[in-house]
Amino acid sequence: MTAQFIKGIRLAELFYTEAVQPIIAARYPDLAYTACLIGTGSEILGFDTEMSADHHWGARLMLFLSDDDHAKYSNTIKTLLKHHLPYDIRGHSTNWSAPDPNDGGVQMPELTTQGIVNHRVEINTLDGFTQAYLGINADATLTLTDWLTIPAQKLRTITAGAVYHDGIGDLTALREQVAYYPHDVWLYLMVSGWMRISQEEHLLGRAGYVGDELGARLIGARLVHDIMNLCFLMEKQYAPYSKWFGTAFNLLDCAEAVSPHLDAVLSAQTWQTRQEAIIPAYELLAEKHNTLAITDKIETSAIQFHTRPFMVSRANDIINVLTAKIKNDAVKHLAKHIPIGAVEQFSTSTDFLSHTRITRKAVAVYQDKAHEFTNTSQKK
Numbered sequence: 001m002t003a004q005f006i007k008g009i010r011l012a013e014l015f016y017t018e019a020v021q022p023i024i025a026a027r028y029p030d031l032a033y034t035a036c037l038i039g040t041g042s043e044i045l046g047f048d049t050e051m052s053a054d055h056h057w058g059a060r061l062m063l064f065l066s067d068d069d070h071a072k073y074s075n076t077i078k079t080l081l082k083h084h085l086p087y088d089i090r091g092h093s094t095n096w097s098a099p100d101p102n103d104g105g106v107q108m109p110e111l112t113t114q115g116i117v118n119h120r121v122e123i124n125t126l127d128g129f130t131q132a133y134l135g136i137n138a139d140a141t142l143t144l145t146d147w148l149t150i151p152a153q154k155l156r157t158i159t160a161g162a163v164y165h166d167g168i169g170d171l172t173a174l175r176e177q178v179a180y181y182p183h184d185v186w187l188y189l190m191v192s193g194w195m196r197i198s199q200e201e202h203l204l205g206r207a208g209y210v211g212d213e214l215g216a217r218l219i220g221a222r223l224v225h226d227i228m229n230l231c232f233l234m235e236k237q238y239a240p241y242s243k244w245f246g247t248a249f250n251l252l253d254c255a256e257a258v259s260p261h262l263d264a265v266l267s268a269q270t271w272q273t274r275q276e277a278i279i280p281a282y283e284l285l286a287e288k289h290n291t292l293a294i295t296d297k298i299e300t301s302a303i304q305f306h307t308r309p310f311m312v313s314r315a316n317d318i319i320n321v322l323t324a325k326i327k328n329d330a331v332k333h334l335a336k337h338i339p340i341g342a343v344e345q346f347s348t349s350t351d352f353l354s355h356t357r358i359t360r361k362a363v364a365v366y367q368d369k370a371h372e373f374t375n376t377s378q379k380k
Contacts, residue, residue, distance in 0.1 A: 003091030005050045008043025008057060009162045015059040015089050016164045020121060023084050028073065034064040034126065034171045038161035039133055045160050047244050058109040059094045060120035066168060067125055074123045082116040096120050126170050134158070135360040138174055144330060145363045147185045148342045151353045156238035180236050184331040187294070191322045192341025193230040197223060197282075198315035204278070205310035208271020216271045220278065224262045227281055229345070231258060234288050239344070241353070258284050275311055282313035295321035334366060 006014070016035050024031060042048040043057065065074065085094050093109035095117045100106050107120065126138040134150050136142065142150075155178050166172045181189065200219055208216035228249050232239040240248050249255055261284070264277035279302045286300035298318055302311045319339075326332040340346045343362050344353055352358055 003088075005053065006090060006092070007046065008041065008048045008052070009037060009046060011059055011089065011092055012037040012043075012061050013162065013164055015094065016061050019085050019089060019094065020061055020063075020081065021165070023080060024077065027080055028077075031069065031073065032066065032167040033069070033165070034062075034163065034168050035165040036062050036064070036161060036163040036171060038062065038163075038171075039129070039157055042244070044157045045240055045244055045248070047240075047247055055103075055106045055108060058096065058120070059089050059092045060096075061122070061164075062129070063121060063123045064126045064129065064168065064171060065123065067127070070123070070125050070128075077123055078119075078121070081119050081121055085117045085119055087111070087113055087117065094119055126168070126174070130174070133356060135356040138170055142177065144185065144334075145366050147181055148366055149360050149362045151344045151359060152232075152238040152342065153241040153344065153353065156240050159238065180238075184326050184328045186233065186236070187322050187326050188331050188335050188339075189341050189345070190230065190233050191319050191326075191335045192339045192345050193226060193233055194315040194319045194322070195339040196226045196341075196345065197230075197313060198319065200226075201278075201282075201312045201315065202305040202308070202310050205271050205275055205305075205308070208274070209309075213269075213271065216274060217268075220265050220268070220274050223278060224265050224281075227258070227262065227278075227285060230285060231255070231288070234285075234292060241350075242348070254284070254288055279311050282315075286314050286318065289318055295325055338366060340365070 020035065024033070037060070038044060039062070041057070042052050048057065063077070088094060088111065093111040095110050095112045096107045096119065097110045098107070098118070100108075110118075130136055130138045134154060136146055136150070140146070158178055159175055163171055163175070180186070200223060204216055204219045204223060207213075207219055228245070229239055231249065231252050231254050235252050235254065237248070237252065239245060250259070258281055261277055261281040265274055265281070268274035268277055282302055283300050286298060289295075290297045290300065295318075298314055298321060300314060302313055304310070305312045323332065323335045326335055343359055347353065
């Protein structure tokens with residue numbers, strides 16, 4: 001039997017409503033719990049396709065219990081589901097293979113018609129999940145260093161996905177808190193994004209001018225990435241990791257206008273045509289800054305870099321007006337002295353951004369002033 005492909009979020013909903021929820025309700029009618037699908041997986045972002053089903057994809061669900069209930073019931077609920085779950089949901093197996101030790105613990109759905117179900121209903125506390133995935137307690141008020149050292153790709157996977165039932169309420173509260181960056185942090189991240197552009201935009205032409213077209217292409221590609229990242233920030237959307245970065249970018253309001261110029265930058269064969277292509281992208285980005293109406297309007301036209309034959313954006317002007325609007329002293333200090341932004345703005349390492357125990361060590365980069373930040377003053 002070949003099951004018809006269903007988006008993972010919808011499959012999880014069917015798995016919950018048609019299989020998991022009735023079993024729990026029959027045995028524990030008064031149990032407070034949360035049923036959801038968040039965290040890792042292309043299906044969390046809604047970008048899964050039939051190709052996604054070739055590994056680690058299928059009928060799965062997350063259940064969060066209170067600390068006391070987790071200690072009392074987690075094992076019995078796991079066993080209950082093993083014996084009472086149906087073998088499939090709409091043709092998709094609820095039974096999974098054992099983790100493959102030779103493939104990073106990957107599990108695959110395995111259809112069966114007898115015996116117990118080796119299911120993937122992950123039972124945890126919300127604290128247990130957030131400590132492992134984000135490095136914070138679920139009820140913590142995020143500090144400045146929390147905001148800067150939790151990658152945007154993870155924040156997106158907390159606010160995306162789906163919550164099918166929140167009988168406890170703490171996941172809803174967490175998702176509300178991390179819906180987007182506090183205002184001053186947002187300004188700081190845009191300062192840092194513009195700083196990246198200002199530091200490299202003149203080098204695109206300089207490398208090409210001495211015949212280094214390969215180097216100029218690399219610089220152009222980095223600038224394209226920086227422009228795209230600023231578009232995410234300006235539209236207050238968390239950017240996903242590289243596999244879905246372009247897909248998610250194409251859903252932004254500005255993509256239709258900006259994308260043709262970025263495509264031209266990447267396909268250009270000379271530094272001159274590459275510069276001609278990127279200038280309108282800079283100008284559109286500056287115009288988009290003006291439409292935010294968070295600072296006084298700035299000039300948007302590109303300008304010459306000193307007396308050299310290279311054109312650059314108004315990045316420095318925008319950096320100055322954004323910095324001036326930051327009210328929190330700790331955040332303003334970072335904007336003036338450590339304008340590197342959040343972790344994904346200065347590193348693209350998968351191991352760094354994926355592993356909480358590593359990413360959170362970046363706290364030390366910001367610590368000299370970060371302790372002065374209070375999240376409660378940033379509600380805006």
